[in-house]
Amino acid sequence: MTPAELKERVEQVLAEQIGPDLDLDGSAIEVVGVDAGVVQVRLGNVCAGCPSTLMTLIMGLETELRKRIPEIEYLEAVP
Numbered sequence: 001m002t003p004a005e006l007k008e009r010v011e012q013v014l015a016e017q018i019g020p021d022l023d024l025d026g027s028a029i030e031v032v033g034v035d036a037g038v039v040q041v042r043l044g045n046v047c048a049g050c051p052s053t054l055m056t057l058i059m060g061l062e063t064e065l066r067k068r069i070p071e072i073e074y075l076e077a078v079p
Contacts, residue, residue, distance in 0.1 A: 036073075040076045
């Protein structure tokens, strides 16, 4: 799978399977890039600056993405 295809797949999974749960608390996730199994994401809206959100992002989203897309090794939050 090419990086562009993997990015598209990650965006799809976030939008259709994981993102709706985050919409409940006003969060938004932007996939900035995907390269060599690393997904770079930017968190927006209400929780953008919250330190506990970073832990949720790393632990929760990474776990859920890895279940659905085995090529994902880890998430990286970017500003």
